Amino acid sequence: xxxxxxxxxxxxxxxxxxxxxxxxxxxxxxxxxxxxxxxxxxxxxxxxxxxxxxxxxxxxxxxxxxxxxxxxxxxxxxxxxxxxxxxxxxxxxxxxxxxxxxxxxxxxxxxxxxxxxxxxxxxxxxxxxx
Amino acid sequence: xxxxxxxxxxxxxxxxxxxxxxxxxxxxxxxxxxxxxxxxxxxxxxxxxxxxxxxxxxxxxxxxxxxxxxxxxxxxxxxxxxxxxxxxxxxxxxxxxxxxxxxxxxxxxxxxxxxxxxxxxxxxxxxxxxxxxxxxxxxxxxxxxxxxxxxxxxxxxxxxxxxxxxxxxxxxxxxxxxxxxxxxxxxxxxxxxxxxxxxxxxxxxxxxxxxxxxxxxxxxxxxxxxxxxxxxxxxxxxxxxxxxxxxxxxxxxxxxxxxxxxxxxxxxxxxxxxxxxxxxxxxxxxxxxxxxxxxxxxxxxxxxxxxxxxxxxxxxxxxxxxxxxxxxxxxxxxxxxxxxxxxxxxxxxxxxxxxxxxxxxxxxxxxxxxxxxxxxxxxxxxxxxxxxxxxxxxxxxxxxxxxxxxxxxxxxxxxxxxxxxx
Numbered sequence: 111x112x113x114x115x116x117x118x119x120x121x122x123x124x125x126x127x128x129x130x131x132x133x134x135x136x137x138x139x140x141x142x143x144x145x146x147x148x149x150x151x152x153x154x155x156x157x158x159x160x161x162x163x164x165x166x167x168x169x170x171x172x173x174x175x176x177x178x179x180x181x182x183x184x185x186x187x188x189x190x191x192x193x194x195x196x197x198x199x200x201x202x203x204x205x206x207x208x209x210x211x212x213x214x215x216x217x218x219x220x221x222x223x224x225x226x227x228x229x230x231x232x233x234x235x236x237x238x239x240x
Numbered sequence: 241x242x243x244x245x246x247x248x249x250x251x252x253x254x255x256x257x258x259x260x261x262x263x264x265x266x267x268x269x270x271x272x273x274x275x276x277x278x279x280x281x282x283x284x285x286x287x288x289x290x291x292x293x294x295x296x297x298x299x300x301x302x303x304x305x306x307x308x309x310x311x312x313x314x315x316x317x318x319x320x321x322x323x324x325x326x327x328x329x330x331x332x333x334x335x336x337x338x339x340x341x342x343x344x345x346x347x348x349x350x351x352x353x354x355x356x357x358x359x360x361x362x363x364x365x366x367x368x369x370x371x372x373x374x375x376x377x378x379x380x381x382x383x384x385x386x387x388x389x390x391x392x393x394x395x396x397x398x399x400x401x402x403x404x405x406x407x408x409x410x411x412x413x414x415x416x417x418x419x420x421x422x423x424x425x426x427x428x429x430x431x432x433x434x435x436x437x438x439x440x441x442x443x444x445x446x447x448x449x450x451x452x453x454x455x456x457x458x459x460x461x462x463x464x465x466x467x468x469x470x471x472x473x474x475x476x477x478x479x480x481x482x483x484x485x486x487x488x489x490x491x492x493x494x495x496x497x498x499x500x501x502x503x504x505x506x507x508x509x510x511x512x513x514x515x516x517x518x519x520x521x522x523x524x525x526x527x528x529x530x531x532x533x534x535x536x537x538x539x540x541x542x543x544x545x546x547x548x549x550x551x552x553x554x555x556x557x558x559x560x561x562x563x564x565x566x567x568x569x570x571x572x573x574x575x576x577x578x579x580x581x582x583x584x585x586x587x588x589x590x591x592x593x594x595x596x597x598x599x600x601x602x603x604x605x606x607x608x609x610x611x612x613x614x615x616x617x618x619x620x621x622x623x624x625x626x627x628x629x630x631x632x633x634x635x636x637x638x639x640x641x642x643x644x645x646x647x648x649x650x651x652x653x654x655x656x657x658x659x660x661x662x
């Protein structure tokens with residue numbers, strides 16, 4: 111199964127990090143690539159850079175900032191292949207941000223069209239399918 | 241071999257009573273889905289009623305029923321996947337190439353797999369409790385909702401959501417491996433103890449259903465001890481047995497509470513105490529003494545004392561000290577304070593309780609106020625006692641508990657009035 115690990119932490123800690131990845135993130139990604147669990151991952155710019163968009167009755171409505179005003183903000187993600195939830199939980203527990211932020215683990219729906227891009231597919235192929 | 245339909249029906253009923261939960265557990269593993277397995281199990285028993293009169297009762301009825309149930313279940317999945325293409329046959333079907341002997345070899349652990357699945361820590365505690373009672377104990381949603389004084393619709397929704405999460409989030413029907421076992425077992429023991437407490441502490445409500453809950457919790461505790469050989473599983477089972485042994489002494493004929501101190505100890509169930517002690521000594525032998533074993537050890541000191549005065553309160557205080565070092569908690573500090581009062585005197589106990597109250601986290605906890613009230617009463621400080629009883633009554637929702645406290649309050653206020661009149 112494919113799981114999305116959504117990484118949440120307090121905004122001030124995100125800003126404090128500057129451009130560097132939280133310590134240990136690189137190591138985790140490397141280990142997951144070696145074990146074949148890694149699909150994709152990324153670190154987001156702070157919510158200061160966020161734009162929220164909705165389309166209602168054909169009108170674009172644009173808001174400066176993130177959709178939810180919560181204490182912890184989405185700061186990054188990791189997409190992994192894992193055989194079950196327990197394996198996905200073990201990966202999440204290894205994530206350095208789990209020590210002070212939180213990791214939401216969400217399985218992806220098993221709908222072929224929405225299968226994440228993997229390294230076997232060319233980009234053009236996936237775009238054509240979508 | 242032709243058997244009379246009556247004889248077959250009796251045999252099917254016997255197997256159903258004895259084995260239906262285990263058969264369901266195996267089918268859940270083989271089919272990977274609770275609802276498909278439930279339907280498959282029903283169909284397998286229906287099939288037995290139809291076939292056994294002519295074919296005879298199979299040598300191993302359980303294996304026969306699991307085998308038939310498995311094929312029926314796969315049919316159900318195939319039919320459903322034709323109607324609803326979003327149901328993926330691949331994710332729901334059993335490993336096809338596995339020989340049936342291998343399938344049956346795994347059966348003895350199916351009970352355990354099911355418990356671990358229903359108590360997965362990724363499910364909320366409420367969901368774990370409801371799902372365990374429904375799937376492992378076979379209680380109906382109506383029975384569960386009665387026992388938890390909740391609405392059947394709420395319970396049913398909770399169970400449906402939990403099953404959906406198990407299916408969609410990829411929670412597997414497996415006994416966790418050694419690295420995960422401690423955390424996963426904690427989650428199971430927590431569910432069992434909650435079920436027990438629900439049945440034990442509020443046994444004055446709908447008393448029949450509630451004592452059933454305690455019995456179910458003890459059965460689960462025995463099962464999990466037997467299957468995991470974990471010291472805390474034995475400790476928890478010992479604790480439940482030792483507490484349950486006092487059930488008949490805990491309330492008077494008219495349903496009033498009788499506190500430990502005033503219980504008629506001849507009403508304690510000696511056989512249950514013996515069983516509790518056996519489990520406790522197994523927990524000691526296995527080592528790794530944890531919170532359940534320590535609480536069982538405290539219950540065991542009470543079980544061995546002829547009266548409150550004859551109780552080794554100093555031993556109880558030191559067991560609470562150990563418990564606090566493993567698991568610091570204000571509620572355990574409160575219990576320790578009560579033991580100190582019995583061992584050393586009510587002034588000493590009161591000093592501990594005052595400190596807990598000042599620390600703040602138990603300000604709205606009724607047992608703290610009723611314990612303070614009791615100490616003031618015994619020290620002859622009746623107006624302070626009355627004040628504490630009033631606070632405890634405000635915070636208590638259980639009716640017999642309120643009656644008990646109100647009785648004490650009235651006794652204190654009448655003494656206060658006499659004092660005033662003299």
